[in-house]
Amino acid sequence: AQSVTQLGSHVSVSEGALVLLRCNYSSSVPPYLFWYVQYPNQGLQLLLKYTTGATLVKGINGFEAEFKKSETSFHLTKPSAHMSDAAEYFCAVSVIQGAQKLVFGQGTRLTINP
Amino acid sequence: KAGVTQTPRYLIKTRGQQVTLSCSPISGHRSVSWYQQTPGQGLQFLFEYFSETQRNKGNFPGRFSGRQFSNSRSEMNVSTLELGDSALYLCASSLSGQGASYEQYFGPGTRLTVT
Numbered sequence: 142a143q144s145v146t147q148l149g150s151h152v153s154v155s156e157g158a159l160v161l162l163r164c165n166y167s168s169s170v171p172p173y174l175f176w177y178v179q180y181p182n183q184g185l186q187l188l189l190k191y192t193t194g195a196t197l198v199k200g201i202n203g204f205e206a207e208f209k210k211s212e213t214s215f216h217l218t219k220p221s222a223h224m225s226d227a228a229e230y231f232c233a234v235s236v237i238q239g240a241q242k243l244v245f246g247q248g249t250r251l252t253i254n255p
Numbered sequence: 256k257a258g259v260t261q262t263p264r265y266l267i268k269t270r271g272q273q274v275t276l277s278c279s280p281i282s283g284h285r286s287v288s289w290y291q292q293t294p295g296q297g298l299q300f301l302f303e304y305f306s307e308t309q310r311n312k313g314n315f316p317g318r319f320s321g322r323q324f325s326n327s328r329s330e331m332n333v334s335t336l337e338l339g340d341s342a343l344y345l346c347a348s349s350l351s352g353q354g355a356s357y358e359q360y361f362g363p364g365t366r367l368t369v370t
Contacts, residue, residue: 175358235357241310242288
């Protein structure tokens with residue numbers, strides 16, 4: 142069965158610093174990978190996705206992620222953190238083409254220090 | 256296009272009661288999925304409906320059920336509520352067809368509190 146592990150339930154960075162949120166997945170078949178963000182009292186917003194093709198994917202708000210099959214990783218990065226990036230971030234995997242079942246990691250709460 | 260809408264946004268129920276939550280997908284989306292979010296268990300998949308048929312199901316007891324109507328709107332029902340059912344219930348919609356991009360769009364959720 143597929144699974145997702147997010148390393149670090151809490152990450153704190155200074156404004157302007159690099160943001161790195163780690164995600165490793167387990168899957169016996171090529172996965173579809175997603176990063177979502179959740180602001181307080183809101184639903185999930187898609188940041189970016191990897192399905193096939195280019196392994197470096199760019200998303201909204203300056204975020205990007207790189208799919209590394211050999212490391213089974215899909216880490217999320219942003220070169221320069223903004224205060225508005227403070228939220229909870231979820232990595233998710235879907236392994237069945239066309240199936241709409243996402244398996245989520247436990248989430249990483251990102252705090253931005255002024 | 257309007258996003259995914261969920262009603263009600265907040266709900267307080269008593270143990271033993273039942274509850275029905277509603278979800279309206281983005282226009283043109285035929286797949287609706289439901290997730291439960293709790294601090295302890297995180298985000299867990301409940302079930303997915305496509306063209307009025309349940310296509311996928313998570314590991315939840317039979318007290319959790321759902322349905323989808325011909326206009327793709329979906330409802331989920333929880334019977335005999337337990338304290339542990341207190342959670343944020345999220346609905347997501349997707350195109351889920353040939354050539355679709357597979358991403359799901361989430362609604363704001365319904366916060367259910369069971370007392």
